[in-house]
Every structure is written in structure tokens, then in C-alpha cells.
Amino acid sequence: xxxxxxxxxxxxxxxxxxxxxxxxxxxxxxxxxxxxxxxxxxxxxxxxxxxxxxxxxxxxxxxxxxxxxxxxxxxxxxxxxxxxxxxxxxxxxxxxxxxxxxxxxxxxxxxxxxxxxxxxxxxxxxxxxxxxxxxxxxxxxxxxxxxxxxxxxxxxxxxxxxxxxxxxxxxxxxxxxxxxxxxxxxxxxxxxxxxxxxxxxxxxxxxxxxxxxxxxxxxxxxxxxxxxxxxxxxxxxxxxxxxxxxxxxxxxxxxxxxxxxxxxxxxx
Amino acid sequence: xxxxxxxxxxxxxxxxxxxxxxxxxxxxxxxxxxxxxxxxxxxxxxxxxxxxxxxxxxxxxxxxxxxxxxxxxxxxxxxxxxxxxxxxxxxxxxxxxxxxxxxxxxxxxxxxxxxxxxxxxxxxxxxxxxxxxxxxxxxxxxxxxxxxxxxxxxxxxxxxxxxxxxxxxxxxxxxxxxxxxxxxxxxxxxxxxxxxxxxxxxxxxxxxxxxxxxxxxxxxxxxxxxxxxxxxxxxxxxxxxxxxxxxxxxxxxxxxxxxxxxxxxxxxxxxxxxxxxxxxxxxxxxxxxxxxxxxxxxxxxxxxxxxxxxxxxxxxxxxxxxxxxxxxxxx
Numbered sequence: 001x002x003x004x005x006x007x008x009x010x011x012x013x014x015x016x017x018x019x020x021x022x023x024x025x026x027x028x029x030x031x032x033x034x035x036x037x038x039x040x041x042x043x044x045x046x047x048x049x050x051x052x053x054x055x056x057x058x059x060x061x062x063x064x065x066x067x068x069x070x071x072x073x074x075x076x077x078x079x080x081x082x083x084x085x086x087x088x089x090x091x092x093x094x095x096x097x098x099x100x101x102x103x104x105x106x107x108x109x110x111x112x113x114x115x116x117x118x119x120x121x122x123x124x125x126x127x128x129x130x131x132x133x134x135x136x137x138x139x140x141x142x143x144x145x146x147x148x149x150x151x152x153x154x155x156x157x158x159x160x161x162x163x164x165x166x167x168x169x170x171x172x173x174x175x176x177x178x179x180x181x182x183x184x185x186x187x188x189x190x191x192x193x194x195x196x197x198x199x200x201x202x203x204x205x206x207x208x209x210x211x212x213x214x215x216x217x218x219x220x221x222x223x224x225x226x227x228x229x230x231x232x233x234x235x236x237x238x239x240x241x242x243x244x245x246x247x248x249x250x251x252x253x254x255x256x257x258x259x260x261x262x263x264x265x266x267x268x
Numbered sequence: 269x270x271x272x273x274x275x276x277x278x279x280x281x282x283x284x285x286x287x288x289x290x291x292x293x294x295x296x297x298x299x300x301x302x303x304x305x306x307x308x309x310x311x312x313x314x315x316x317x318x319x320x321x322x323x324x325x326x327x328x329x330x331x332x333x334x335x336x337x338x339x340x341x342x343x344x345x346x347x348x349x350x351x352x353x354x355x356x357x358x359x360x361x362x363x364x365x366x367x368x369x370x371x372x373x374x375x376x377x378x379x380x381x382x383x384x385x386x387x388x389x390x391x392x393x394x395x396x397x398x399x400x401x402x403x404x405x406x407x408x409x410x411x412x413x414x415x416x417x418x419x420x421x422x423x424x425x426x427x428x429x430x431x432x433x434x435x436x437x438x439x440x441x442x443x444x445x446x447x448x449x450x451x452x453x454x455x456x457x458x459x460x461x462x463x464x465x466x467x468x469x470x471x472x473x474x475x476x477x478x479x480x481x482x483x484x485x486x487x488x489x490x491x492x493x494x495x496x497x498x499x500x501x502x503x504x505x506x507x508x509x510x511x512x513x514x515x516x517x518x519x520x521x522x523x524x525x526x527x528x529x530x531x532x533x534x535x536x537x538x539x540x541x542x543x544x545x546x547x548x549x550x551x552x553x554x555x556x557x558x559x560x561x562x563x564x565x566x567x568x569x570x571x572x573x574x575x576x577x578x579x580x581x582x583x584x585x586x587x588x589x590x591x592x593x594x595x596x597x598x599x
Contacts, residue, residue, distance in 0.1 A: 088482060089484055092482075092484065103476075103478055103479060103482065104479050104482055104483065105476065105479055106471075106472040106475035106476040106479050106480065106542070107475060107476065108471065108472070108474070108475030108476075108542035108543055109468070109471060109472055109475060109542075113468060113472065117472060117479070117480065117483040117485065118469070118480065118483040118484045118485040119483075119484075120465045120468065122464075122465060128464065129464060129465055130463050130464060131463055131464065131465060131468060160595070160598070
């Protein structure tokens with residue numbers, strides 16, 4: 001199926017209710033066309049792997065979705081409504097967030113402080129807002145337990161936690177505060193095999209709660225392990241948009257390098 | 269390692285400077301004649317009040333990941349402002365207010381306001397122009413001290429109004445009120461840093477400014493407030509200094525900045541930001557003061573203090589690195 005036809009948006013058979021729809025989104029830097037018109041959609045509870053070679057336009061696309069970069073033309077629909085985020089804060093308020101490795105945690109404070117960063121629970125003592133540590137700890141305990149994440153002590157500083165545990169905090173925080181669509185940029189770049197496996201489980205778990213997940217990755221194997229759908233960007237256009245179980249790594253590599261035309265899965 | 273030993277070890281590491289303080293006090297009490305007296309201990313606390321208050325402001329800004337070199341000069345300017353207005357000889361104007369006690373809040377307000385304004389200008393320049401706090405506050409350190417020289421003409425003000433002096437003379441439980449003010453400042457700001465969202469945010473900004481910004485914390489606003497607080501607290505230190513010396517001279521407080529830095533670093537605050545607590549800083553201040561007192565009692569030339577302070581700072585930095593390795597093992 002070719003996603004680059006505007007008429008097809010959101011009409012793909014067998015897809016869950018669309019969360020975010022990109023309709024012919026383009027971005028020019030002067031005469032250079034970074035994105036020439038990208039159209040695809042992400043469903044609720046769907047995991048989409050965004051693949052593409054360096055310079056294909058993945059990062060540009062992520063910045064347009066998560067705020068910080070405005071498209072030159074085209075439009076986006078988020079939960080059925082026209083959507084444009086002028087800043088990451090705006091995107092976040094709408095429920096869209098990018099999780100970058102090590103860019104969203106303060107390693108010098110504990111798990112609870114990181115979980116509530118900027119949204120602390122307070123109670124008034126003599127009119128002064130005071131941190132309600134007990135209440136916050138309980139919330140974190142519950143959130144992590146329900147997600148099946150185990151961290152020995154919520155009072156240890158994050159600098160002492162593993163990469164996988166850090167990612168768990170970020171994702172659980174995102175889910176807890178009403179996130180709807182999360183973009184993960186190379187989420188497993190710095191993780192070991194076992195941690196990566198747990199991370200992939202966690203992503204499935206997050207998606208099962210109806211949250212849309214976009215994973216930007218270079219590693220084909222991970223994309224096939226976790227994604228429902230694989231979208232390939234090449235030279236600023238969607239070179240392929242296929243269900244994972246209807247394609248193969250070889251076919252996807254061909255889409256990335258441009259040896260076959262868009263959407264061509266293995267014959268049969 | 270079982271969790272119990274781990275907890276004990278963590279506690280010791282977190283409060284290492286307090287253990288050092290106790291250790292040093294015990295050693296001095298044993299080996300320095302006449303050291304073990306309540307009066308000596310009271311003197312240690314009393315002598316550290318100005319430095320202590322100044323260190324609070326400096327620590328706030330450093331914990332938030334920045335730097336304020338201007339605190340010493342700001343304290344001097346505030347002291348000079350109070351001195352010129354409320355001293356009766358030298359360059360003092362000898363302004364009298366009725367009732368007399370009114371001079372206390374008025375002088376205090378002026379001192380804090382002078383500091384706060386300079387702090388605000390520091391903060392604004394650092395945040396708006398995105399320039400290094402080191403350079404901006406180095407400039408303030410120089411021009412504010414220059415301003416002190418200009419308004420005083422290099423001369424001094426003496427005989428501070430008795431109503432204000434009263435804070436330096438009146439004692440409560442063996443300590444002058446000025447010392448209690450310093451202690452109260454430490455208690456209040458320790459609570460602010462540990463228990464309020466503002467304090468928590470400053471620590472997190474010092475740890476990872478990008479993350480706090482992305483989390484929607486108003487980083488710039490918090491930083492400007494931190495600089496204003498540092499200035500205002502330095503102003504308060506200046507007020508205490510004026511009381512202590514019953515006036516102000518043009519070179520009042522020269523060298524305090526380096527002692528404040530020493531206290532802050534010894535107290536466990538990392539110059540990289542995000543690490544350190546105010547109780548630790550207070551222990552650092554008391555430690556310096558305890559050593560000064562020992563040097564005085566032993567009759568060593570005062571010049572030794574500088575050498576020892578320098579070595580102490582070195583020791584503190586080495587200790588910090590050592591603590592890091594232990595923590596890594598613990599994790």
C-alpha cells in the first residue's frame with residue numbers, strides 16, 4: 001500500500017482508529033526540500049517503526065510532530081483535529097512527546113523527583129507550597145508497579161540506575177501524565193541485549209494502553225521485534241508503509257536503499 | 269552488601285563534612301590548650317555568621333549550576349550604604365529615625381534591597397544575554413567594589429547607631445543575635461532547598477538544565493530568582509558585617525569571597541552544579557571557623573590560616589572525588 005496518496009489517509013483497512021494523521025507534510029530549507037510531502041498515520045495503540053537512511057528526513061519529521069519545527073506545507077490531524085505544535089511544550093500539552101536518551105532526566109536527583117519534574121504534588125504549610133514526598137512516592141510506586149518495572153529504591157539518584165531503568169522512568173512518567181503519542185529516538189542505542197529486550201516489552205506494554213508509539217531506529221531487528229507497522233522514509237518521501245507481518249527485513253532494506261519501489265513486500 | 273550497611277554508608281557519605289567537623293573539634297579539644305570551653309564554641313559560631321550568610325547565597329547559585337563572584341563586593345556595598353546612612357562619625361551622615369528601633373528594619377531593608385538589585389542585574393544579564401555567570405559576576409565583583417570606593421571616597425564610617433548595634437551586643441543563650449540570624453537563615457534556606465518545589469527545581473536545573481526546560485520548568489525565572497536571592501543574602505551579610513565592625517570601611521570584607529568558596533566546596537557543593545546541601549555548607553563554614561580559632565589559640569601567626577584554608581579546599585575536592593568512587597561501588 002502506498003501511503004503517499006493523500007486520498008488514502010486514515011482509510012487503510014484493518015487499522016485502528018487513527019491518532020495522528022500526516023497529510024502531505026513538506027519542509028523546505030530554502031531551495032532544499034528536506035521533506036517532499038509525507039503522508040501516513042499512526043493508530044491508537046499502534047507501534048510504528050520509522051526507518052530510513054541518514055539524511056532521509058526522519059529527524060525533520062520528528063521535530064515537526066513533536067514541536068520545534070513548522071512544516072512548509074501540509075497538515076496534521078491529531079485525534080481528528082487540526083494540529084500544529086510551535087514548541088515542544090505545546091506538543092507536550094497536547095500529549096505528544098519525544099523521549100531522547102538522557103535528555104529528559106536529571107541524574108542528580110532521585111526517581112520520585114524525576115517522575116514529577118515540574119509537576120510536583122505539594123501541600124500548603126503556612127501558605128508556602130511544600131513538597132508532599134509521601135504522596136509522590138506512593139504514586140510512583142503504583143505507576144511503576146502497574147507497568148511491571150522494578151527499581152530497588154525510589155530514593156536512589158537516577159545516576160545510579162541502568163539505562164533500561166532510566167527509560168522505564170521516562171516512559172512511565174509519560175504514560176502517567178496522560179501522554180498519547182510518544183516518539184522514541186534511537187531508544188536502545190546504549191542498551192545491552194537483556195535491557196533492550198525488556199525495553200521492547202515495555203514498549204508493547206505502553207502501546208497496549210492505547211498509546212501511539214513511534215520508534216526511530218537503525219536496527220532492523222528491533223523494528224521487526226516490536227513494530228506493528230514499518231514506515232520507510234527515503235529522500236523526503238514515504239518509500240514504504242507496510243504491516244510488519246507482510247514484509248521482510250530484506251524487503252525493507254531495499255526500500256531504504258531504493259532498490260525496489262514503495263510498498264513492495266515479498267512476492268506472496 | 270546488605271541494605272543496612274549500605275544505608276549507613278550513604279548516611280556517612282552524605283554528612284561527611286559534619287563528621288569532619290566533630291573530628292576536628294575533638295582533636296583540637298584534646299591537643300589545643302583552653303580550646304574545650306563553651307565560650308570558644310560560641311565564638312566559633314559567632315565568628316562565622318557573616319561568612320555563613322554569604323555562603324548561603326553563593327551555594328544557591330552554584331547548586332543551580334551557575335556562579336556568583338560578586339557576593340563579597342555586594343556585602344561591602346550594603347555595609348557601606350548602612351554605614352554612611354546610620355553612622356555618626358567619619359563619612360557617616362548620622363541619620364536618626366524616631367522611634368529608634370525603626371532604624372533596624374529600615375537599614376536591613378536598604379542592605380537587602382541594594383544586594384537584591386545587583387543580584388537581579390547579574391541574573392538578568394546571565395539569563396538574557398546567555399553569557400557566562402563567571403564573567404558577568406566577575407565584572408560585578410569589580411565594579412561594585414569600585415562603587416564602594418567611589419561613594420566612600422576611600423574613607424570609613426564609624427559609630428553605628430546603637431539601636432542597630434544592639435543586634436551585635438544582645439545575647440541569647442550565649443550567642444549574639446547576629447549569630448542567631450545566621451543560624452535562622454541556614455534553617456530557612458535549608459528548608460526551602462529541601463522541601464519546596466523552588467528548591468527542588470534549582471537542584472534539578474543544576475543537574476540537567478535541558479531536561480528541566482523540556483519538562484516545562486521555568487528555568488530562566490528560577491535562575492533570576494536564585495541570583496536575586498544570592499544578592500539579597502549578600503546584602504544581609506553586609507548588614508551583619510556593618511554591625512560587627514560598627515561601621516564600614518572601603519576595604520571591608522576583602523577576601524571573604526574565597527573563604528565563602530572554600531566553605532561551600534568543603535561543605536560538599538559541587539562546582540559543576542546540582543550537588544550539595546545547605547546544612548553541609550554550614551558545617552563547612554563552622555569547620556573553617558573552628559580551625560581559625562585553633563590557630564589563634566595556639567598563637568600561630570595569622571598568615572598560617574591562608575595556607576591551611578587552601579590545603580583544606582584541596583582536601584575537600586580530593587575527598588569529593590573519593591566519595592564519587594565509593595558511590596559508584598555502592599551502585
